[in-house]
Amino acid sequence: MFTGLVEGIGTVISTEPDGPGIVLSISPQSGMDDLESVEIGDSISINGCCLTVIQNDGESLWFQAGSETLSKTNLGEFEVGTSVNLERSLRPTDRMGGHFVQGHIDGTGIIEAIETEGEWVNMWFRVPQQLTGQMVEKGSVAVDGISLTLVNVESERFSIALIPHTLEVTTLGRRRVGDRVNIETDIVGKYMEKMLTGAVK
Missing domain, CATH: 2.40.30.20 (Elongation Factor Tu (Ef-tu); domain 3)
Incomplete structure (x- = not known):
C-alpha cells in the first residue's frame, strides 16, 4: 500500500x-x-x-x-x-497525506493537453471510459504513482491541476503531450461500481 x-x-x-x-x-x-x-x-x-x-x-x-x-x-x-x-510502501506509523494507492495499475492514459497558467499547469488525460466510470470530480486518482485531485471528469478524459511543487518533485513536470502514463483509480470507486452494477470482470 x-x-x-x-x-x-x-x-x-x-x-x-x-x-x-x-x-x-x-x-x-x-x-x-x-x-x-x-x-x-x-x-x-x-x-x-x-x-x-x-x-x-x-x-x-x-x-x-x-x-x-x-x-x-x-x-x-x-x-x-x-x-x-x-x-x-506505507508503514503503519506514516502520515496519510495522499490517498490509499495499491500500486496495481488499472490501465494507461495519454496526455492530451498541457495548459499553463503562470506557474501552475492543467493537464488533460485521454483514458478508456471504463476508468472514468470509477472517477468523480474532486476525487482522487494516481497518475504515474502520484496522488492527485480530479478537476474535470468527462466520458473518456479527465483533468488535474498541478502546483509548482508537484511539477518540480515528480516526473509530470517533464512530461509532454502524447506521453503515456500509468493510471490507478481510487479503490473506493471500484468497490462502489461493483456494488452498484454487480459487474464481474
Whole structure:
C-alpha cells in the first residue's frame, strides 16, 4: 500500500529481457538516498506500479516485471535514462497525506493537453471510459504513482491541476503531450461500481 506522495525520482540504469518480462535496474537520484535501509523483498512503487526489490547493490535497485505488468503499464517503454517516480510502501506509523494507492495499475492514459497558467499547469488525460466510470470530480486518482485531485471528469478524459511543487518533485513536470502514463483509480470507486452494477470482470 502506498500514499501517492512521491519520495523521489530515479533513473533507469538498465532494462534487460527476462523470459516474458524484463529486469530493471533503477538508481534513485533524489529523495531516496538511504539505500541501505531497502531490503530484498521490499515493495517499491515505480511510476505507481508496485514491484519487489530483488537486488540492492548499494547504488541501484533491481526489479522484475512480468508480461501482465508490461501489458497494463508504461514500464515496457522504459529506456536507459528514463526518469521514474519512486515511493516506498506505507508503514503503519506514516502520515496519510495522499490517498490509499495499491500500486496495481488499472490501465494507461495519454496526455492530451498541457495548459499553463503562470506557474501552475492543467493537464488533460485521454483514458478508456471504463476508468472514468470509477472517477468523480474532486476525487482522487494516481497518475504515474502520484496522488492527485480530479478537476474535470468527462466520458473518456479527465483533468488535474498541478502546483509548482508537484511539477518540480515528480516526473509530470517533464512530461509532454502524447506521453503515456500509468493510471490507478481510487479503490473506493471500484468497490462502489461493483456494488452498484454487480459487474464481474
